[in-house]
Amino acid sequence: MIFVIDGLIDPNSVYNDSKHVIPALNEEERSRLGLGCQCRTADEIPHLYCRRKFQLKQVLIDFVSPFSIGDGRTQFALVATAIDSELYGTNFHSGQDRQTLISTLKTLSQDGSQGQTLKLSLQAISNAFLSKNYSTRNKLVVYVTGTTSWDTDPIQYMKQLSQSYGVKALAVQWTSGASMSSLASFVGGSSCAISAPSRASLVPWLQNKMCSQSFCL
Numbered sequence: 001m002i003f004v005i006d007g008l009i010d011p012n013s014v015y016n017d018s019k020h021v022i023p024a025l026n027e028e029e030r031s032r033l034g035l036g037c038q039c040r041t042a043d044e045i046p047h048l049y050c051r052r053k054f055q056l057k058q059v060l061i062d063f064v065s066p067f068s069i070g071d072g073r074t075q076f077a078l079v080a081t082a083i084d085s086e087l088y089g090t091n092f093h094s095g096q097d098r099q100t101l102i103s104t105l106k107t108l109s110q111d112g113s114q115g116q117t118l119k120l121s122l123q124a125i126s127n128a129f130l131s132k133n134y135s136t137r138n139k140l141v142v143y144v145t146g147t148t149s150w151d152t153d154p155i156q157y158m159k160q161l162s163q164s165y166g167v168k169a170l171a172v173q174w175t176s177g178a179s180m181s182s183l184a185s186f187v188g189g190s191s192c193a194i195s196a197p198s199r200a201s202l203v204p205w206l207q208n209k210m211c212s213q214s215f216c217l
Contacts, residue, residue: 001074001210002129004121005108006145007082009056009174056144056174059196060105062203069098075136076101077129078108081121093134116147119154122161130165139167140210146175148182155185159217162188168215170206172196189216 067074075096078088090096090104122141130139141158161167171183171193183193192215196202209215 001140001142002077002079002125003060004079004081004118004125004141004143004145005056006116006147006174006178007080007086007110009110009144009146057105057108059202060108061102063206064098064101064105066207069101070096075134077125078104079121079125080108081116081118083117085117085121085124087124087128092129093132116145116150117152118143118150119152119157122154122157126161126165130161130167137166138210138213139165140215141167141169142172142206143169143183143186144172144174145178145183146173147177148179148186149177158186159188162217168217170194170209170215172202172206187216192216 064074064076069076071093075093076090077092078090080086080088088104088108091100125141141161158169162169169187169192171187173180173183173193173195180190180193180195184190187193192209194202194205
């Protein structure tokens, strides 16, 4: 599996989803659930309008945690894309273990440069990983982004990778700057793209898609 992460996203920042009305919680409960809450008017007590907050890094770590990681098992690669593409060292198919992978995820940093060279990232993935013809049958790209302002349209190239290597794709709209319709086109259908609703639902969605082999390309 290959994560492609938008380099403009700060992986240490929190994601704020749409507001939800929930029962009033004390400070300890809010902290435990990762909720930043604020009463809008006294009339809304005992309910608070809250925004769920969760870190991108923690989402990725939570996602990989249940998998058996290593040679002959699930393998993960990590690519950051902004004005250029950066392939992080995860020992992909080269003695990868859980500790190395999680350590690499924790070093994920924000590029900050303007640009979204997704097609270039896919070409790097093809050259560095897919062209090696690893024996694994299941190949998946998970694209997490806050923008679809691509410098070059990557959709046809993604389809070529699917046809050539059998690679599948999922997409996560991390912020509203990414078009859901563009993401759906990139992954082959709307059921394979999701707007990040909450950490509690995003991680199971990704895991279920992978385990059920429910893809669109």
